[in-house]
Amino acid sequence: MSTNGTSILLVEDDPNLSIVIREYLEMEGYKVLHCKDGKEGLDAFTKNKFDLCILDIMMPRMDGFTLAKEIRKVSEFIPIVFLTAKTMDDDRINGFKAGCDDYITKPFSTEELSLRIKAILKRCRIMGSPLNPEQNKEIHIGNYTFDPSNMLLTSEKSERNLTRKESALLKLLSENINQIVTREFALRTIWGDDDYFIGRSMDVFITKLRKYLGEDPAISITNIHGTGFRLEVKE
Amino acid sequence: MSTNGTSILLVEDDPNLSIVIREYLEMEGYKVLHCKDGKEGLDAFTKNKFDLCILDIMMPRMDGFTLAKEIRKVSEFIPIVFLTAKTMDDDRINGFKAGCDDYITKPFSTEELSLRIKAILKRCRIMGSPLNPEQNKEIHIGNYTFDPSNMLLTSEKSERNLTRKESALLKLLSENINQIVTREFALRTIWGDDDYFIGRSMDVFITKLRKYLGEDPAISITNIHGTGFRLEVKE
DNA sequence: AACTTACGTTAACAAATCATTAACAGTTTT
DNA sequence: AAAACTGTTAATGATTTGTTAACGTAAGTT
Numbered sequence: 001m002s003t004n005g006t007s008i009l010l011v012e013d014d015p016n017l018s019i020v021i022r023e024y025l026e027m028e029g030y031k032v033l034h035c036k037d038g039k040e041g042l043d044a045f046t047k048n049k050f051d052l053c054i055l056d057i058m059m060p061r062m063d064g065f066t067l068a069k070e071i072r073k074v075s076e077f078i079p080i081v082f083l084t085a086k087t088m089d090d091d092r093i094n095g096f097k098a099g100c101d102d103y104i105t106k107p108f109s110t111e112e113l114s115l116r117i118k119a120i121l122k123r124c125r126i127m128g129s130p131l132n133p134e135q136n137k138e139i140h141i142g143n144y145t146f147d148p149s150n151m152l153l154t155s156e157k158s159e160r161n162l163t164r165k166e167s168a169l170l171k172l173l174s175e176n177i178n179q180i181v182t183r184e185f186a187l188r189t190i191w192g193d194d195d196y197f198i199g200r201s202m203d204v205f206i207t208k209l210r211k212y213l214g215e216d217p218a219i220s221i222t223n224i225h226g227t228g229f230r231l232e233v234k235e
Numbered sequence: 236m237s238t239n240g241t242s243i244l245l246v247e248d249d250p251n252l253s254i255v256i257r258e259y260l261e262m263e264g265y266k267v268l269h270c271k272d273g274k275e276g277l278d279a280f281t282k283n284k285f286d287l288c289i290l291d292i293m294m295p296r297m298d299g300f301t302l303a304k305e306i307r308k309v310s311e312f313i314p315i316v317f318l319t320a321k322t323m324d325d326d327r328i329n330g331f332k333a334g335c336d337d338y339i340t341k342p343f344s345t346e347e348l349s350l351r352i353k354a355i356l357k358r359c360r361i362m363g364s365p366l367n368p369e370q371n372k373e374i375h376i377g378n379y380t381f382d383p384s385n386m387l388l389t390s391e392k393s394e395r396n397l398t399r400k401e402s403a404l405l406k407l408l409s410e411n412i413n414q415i416v417t418r419e420f421a422l423r424t425i426w427g428d429d430d431y432f433i434g435r436s437m438d439v440f441i442t443k444l445r446k447y448l449g450e451d452p453a454i455s456i457t458n459i460h461g462t463g464f465r466l467e468v469k470e
Numbered sequence: 471a472a473c474t475t476a477c478g479t480t481a482a483c484a485a486a487t488c489a490t491t492a493a494c495a496g497t498t499t500t
Numbered sequence: 501a502a503a504a505c506t507g508t509t510a511a512t513g514a515t516t517t518g519t520t521a522a523c524g525t526a527a528g529t530t
Contacts, residue, residue, distance in 0.1 A: 015427075033423050040429075044419060150415055151459060163488060164461055200506090201490055207508055223506065225498055398477060435517090436479055442519060458517065460487055 006121065007031040007049065011041035011067060012056040012083065021054070021113065028114055038062025042070050052121065054113075056083045068101075079120045081113075139174045142216035142233050146174060155215050162212075165190065169205050173221065173231035182228040241356065242266040244285040246276035246302060247318065248294045256289070259345040260352075273297020277305050287356060289348075291318045310384065314355045316348075374409045377451040377468050381409060390450050397447075400425065404440050408456065408466035417463035 008030050012018040015036075022032045033048065035041040039061045045053070053071060057064035068080050082103035102120055104113060139146045145154045151167040153160045162170065168190045173181055187194040187202060206221055206229060213219045218234040243265050247253040250271075257267045268283065270276040274296045280288070288306060292299035303315050317338035337355055339348060374381045380389045386402035388395045397405065403425045407416055422429040422437060441456055441464060448454045453469040 019427075031420075033420055034427065035423070036428070044423075047419065048417065150413075150465070151462070161457070161459065165489070197491065200492090203506060204490080204508080206506090210507090223497095226505065400478070432480065435481090438517060439479080439519080441517090445518095458487095461516065 006051045007033070008117075009041065009045055009048075009050040009053045010034045011036075011038060011054070011059065011064070013037055013059045014056070024114070025117075030117075038064065038067040041067050045071055046074060050078065052079045052081065052117065054081045054083065054117075058084075081116060081120065139171075141174055141177070141213070141231070142219040144213065144216060144219070146170060153212060157215060160212055165205055166208060166212075169202070170209055173209075173229065177231050177233060180224050180228050180230050184228075186228065241286045242268070242284065243352075244276065244280055244283075244288045245269045246271075246273065246289070246294065246299070247291040248272055249291070255345065256348065259349070263349055265352075273299065273302040276302050280306055280310075285313065287314045287316065287352065289316045289318065289352075316351060316355065318343075374406075376409055376412070376448070376466070377454040379448065379451065379454070381405060388447060392450060395447060400440055401443060401447075404437070405444055408444075408464065412466050412468060415459050415463050415465045419463075421463065 006029075008025060010018060010021060010025070010032055012021065012034070013036055018034050018036075022034050025032050033044055033050070035044050037060050038055075041053075041055070042062065053068075055064035055067055059067075062070075064082055068082070071078065071080065080101045082101070084103055084105050102116055104116060139148065143155050146152070147154070148167060148171045151162045151164070153162055153170070169186065172186055172189060183199060183202070184194050187198055191198045191202075206223075210221050213221070220232050222230045222232055224230060241264075243260060245253060245256060245260070245267055247256065247269070248271055253269050253271075257269050260267045268279055268285070270279050272295050273290075276288075276290065277297065288303075290299035290302055294302075299317055303317070306313065306315065314337070319338055319340050337351055339351055374383065378390050381387070382389070383402055383406045386397045386399065388397055388405070404421065407421055407424060418434060418437070419429050422433055426433045426437075441458075445456050448456070455467050457465045457467055459465060
């Protein structure tokens, strides 16, 4: 199995341990983002995409369980590995043991951690949830190619860096091509909220996207009155 | 494992012991360069490439620990074996025991030394350290060649020694060429933390790298507003 | 010890970017 | 026809970034 491009969120407050783990995992080819406590970890999780989380349980500001709960709100199936002090007889561990999760007791060897990670990733992939299916995939929209991870919209004639919101909206639309994307769904997904002004803001972005995609007449963003928008590509 | 071509820097002031070690190691197929004290050792290290260092701790002019520190400045991951008088209870030993390093107490058999060396080399190769050819590879960026392990940025016209941070940042960018490296990922990877001032510090380094890479107009470091940077090489 | 040098951080100010809001025109529904 | 919704452009203000210089510190040098 290639570890390439698999990104891991490591939340661990012990600086020495975290360095050891991070360096080892990076040598194995994972991308690792390390946070020092639960708050930071949650923040990082919402801003990035990860394939797996490694959470220490005992941490300042927000413990691993609370963090895991928060993470689960956003991402139902992401595998989580807990790091616990040896015989921590906490019932909550059992509560999380289901699904793809696992826990490892300290002290552990880096090899053990690595094996567990591989096992979990394998298991989860088998279970049919390709971890980040669309992660680095480019999306073709008519004559355009859209690379969401690079926020780059390319055609033969032009290349444009999209802003975060532009990119997020186009991603949403292109993932649901020829299907209605509800106003509310878009607003809640991208803006996390839904009120009049945010709605108007989205309309401004729709105008921008229409302009950017104007090179290809087969592409259109159609408004469904009172409902939402649909990105359409003819033939 | 073939010892062929593996070159060892041996720094040991006892002439008899050093001869014994050198001859034994050469018999095993290693290339050995011997220096009589720390100063000589450091000089030799900067002028040549080694796969492993064997340093006596008690030495005139510069002791083994100081030498090791100097070596680490240049080469972060090269394995170091310390030779110590039997039960030298120096805390500093523990400081160095991490990673690929090891220490051997005198007196020791040549066999023991040989086994340790093999074990260390194996371990480090597995861990993918710079012994691993993959990681010692130079990176080509437009007209430039960047050697991360030597922190050296070269073009036809110029050659520049980068500082650690400059080098780390350029490494990260060039490993993800034409892809966005998020601010957060860079900050957490290189600085281990992410706050406002560290972020500003990174911006200063970006400015520096842009200046260094300015000779080749095909190279650019593009800011993706609110997201990160992308090292781009056209054609 | 006093003096350099090198490096990373912080400060300070200029410039650019972006999401939002406003404003007004046009559409669709009831 | 009134009300609600959408399209579009431009103005606004906050945030982010670019850049240079000053600063502090640690190491080496005299």
